Amino acid sequence: MNIVLSPEASTVLPGVDRQQLAADFEALAAITEPHKPWTRRSFSPLFLEGREFLKARFAEEGLTVRLDTAGNLIGRLEGANPAAPVIMTGSHSDTVPGGGRFDGIAGILCGLAAIRALKAAGHGLHHPLELVDFLAEEPSEWGLSCIGSRGMAGALGDGELALAGPGGETLAHAITRIGGDSAQIAAARRSDVAAFVELHIEQGPVLEARGVPVGIVSGIAGICRLKVRFEGVPAHAGTAPMDMRADASLAAARFALGLRNATRDQQATGLFTATAGVWQIEPGGANVVPGAAEITVDIRAESDAAMTAYLTQLAVLAQSAADAESCRLTRLQQLSRTRATPCDPALQAVIAEAARALGHASLPLASGAGHDAAFLARITRSAMIFAPSHEGRSHCPEEWTEPEDLARAADVLALTLMQLDRQRHDAGRG
């Protein structure tokens, strides 16, 4: 299959090699804990086995392979001007426990397929092109995610490096153990990147539901986590009259429903979700009126202003839920909050044009999940391409993206990288 570019580009680029791409997915996904597919936890022997596979494949496609001091695996294809800033793509090869076959590796293997296609087109690139397997994007045993991209963005400080993981091993030690050099962590920080484009599965149902094969990420949502605790009075289920109770589970129930209902007002601000995923109802006896209820709330917003407005509303909702059930709101604690990261508008336009040139419908949509691209945005222009996820399932064995959807997304990535190379770039923002 050849890709006929738009008249402006007046170029023919061969589509990615479907067969090789499918073989790569099969080979890398097969490196999994046998009794818990699909699991390849960061820092584990299986993770290192996966990286050996990637190193070999990178080398076969002509990339120069190295690990940076933050433990990122980097394959580099030199361009005509080695001093030109780098065009970068990639994602991660680690998984959650019992995860899927696509989350993470799609961005590496489609990146590899895109580079193969670019080389096959034979134009020669001006800029160096780098393909990165970022270390430990998923929440790791050290309680931290996006470890490698944090390192590349200069956001891996002494506090993070001192975190203790299994057996008391520090993160610093673990990074060095897998081939990084945590004593020289600052050397991982990059200021020579012109642009970063990450391909990833959507992990949500929107593209499939709308029948659109290509998602162009408008931004990565900010995330706020809170703990909300209601306290009432534990009592005997048979002897406490209904009108004399303070049942904390009912305050939590009111709050959770109110929380969801209040998100309706925020949908116009872009991606906005609120989830009560963890419920602890105490003491949890069949014959005891619950005396306490604690809920963990996860809120994600494309708009920081919308998040802030909603948090104010949430405090009112929680208090009124407590009051309505004669309970007390004893905790309303923000555990963490990250700001939203808009994707670079110019990069989004290049991706959209590439999709159009290839004849694929595309859709701008925000990412509710965090990604390495959010940390890369701190040092360069950053954007993402999404491929559809069947029924939106992800982080589970049922995670599925059609091979042809992956190939299409890889085609769009290839053309995007080529068009970025044709633009002449100065050094990145870092």
Place this chain on the structure above:
Amino acid sequence: MNIVLSPEASTVLPGVDRQQLAADFEALAAITEPHKPWTRRSFSPLFLEGREFLKARFAEEGLTVRLDTAGNLIGRLEGANPAAPVIMTGSHSDTVPGGGRFDGIAGILCGLAAIRALKAAGHGLHHPLELVDFLAEEPSEWGLSCIGSRGMAGALGDGELALAGPGGETLAHAITRIGGDSAQIAAARRSDVAAFVELHIEQGPVLEARGVPVGIVSGIAGICRLKVRFEGVPAHAGTAPMDMRADASLAAARFALGLRNATRDQQATGLFTATAGVWQIEPGGANVVPGAAEITVDIRAESDAAMTAYLTQLAVLAQSAADAESCRLTRLQQLSRTRATPCDPALQAVIAEAARALGHASLPLASGAGHDAAFLARITRSAMIFAPSHEGRSHCPEEWTEPEDLARAADVLALTLMQLDRQRHDAGRG
């Protein structure tokens, strides 16, 4: 203190010995697991230590002490006519883990105080009087409650006796171990009881809230337990749009609120409670939309008809909660149901008259908790006297009843037993 009876009774009965009663409470409550007050679990060495104390006290007050084959400790005071049917009182000396100082022993120690007062009055009784410490009224390690009163009612069958407890010991073995004789369990069944009156703490807040010292139990509620399970679709908290979710926790929240609201229609039928005490929200990750929610519901009703009507309504509520949240109702299972037990109206009248004669306000109220009196109702006329519980707390170390409230209830019990003795009874119903 002397009690001047109503003109009809034309008798003076000394009030119970306050000092001795308080000393008995102090001594028996002190037999507790030292690091987990107040705990005296049935079948345990501490439980047997408590019984040794009771045997000694029973004997000191002139009672003949024996254990029946179901493991009930029985103290008997002969009347003028040993062949007359028995007037019985009592309760239980076992506790829940980390329970209170009154639940159970109040009925035994106030019974003992009442007998002492009756003897002090020097009238001589016509009927034999028995004071019983029923075996294992609280849920035991064998998963069964009211073991002794079941045995006395002929309701301890092979199925129950075969239940396995700690270390695999059968209930049959355990009953024999503590002095019963499970091979002769049928011998525990009684048909010679004219009336049973149990004194117990209320375990609820009604008497205290109304400022009334004596509760006359109108009936013991029927109890129904159900498991209700909602299933939705687990999804990523950031990537699943709000309008494409099936969040099982929200179906559970709607159901729990609906369940409570629907009890309002039942309050006119007498005691009616519904409690969702156990909530299991799955998978329970902060970043995962809950895919399943399972709730255990406890319903108690004085009226069996009201319970039946409510169960029908509950099924509709559960289905509509599931529908409203795009979830499925995958389980609506009745785990158990016991019928309500009305207390004997004539016995209630005797108690009310005794309270009136003693100048104590009384209040009819139903018991939402189960009691040995419910099993005794299968073989004889059965009724209960409640003493106020501070703030309705029970089954916890904060459980409290004022000493004078216990003494007043014991006075009412003493006069009730005396009046019952003056009525001439034929054998019980059994």
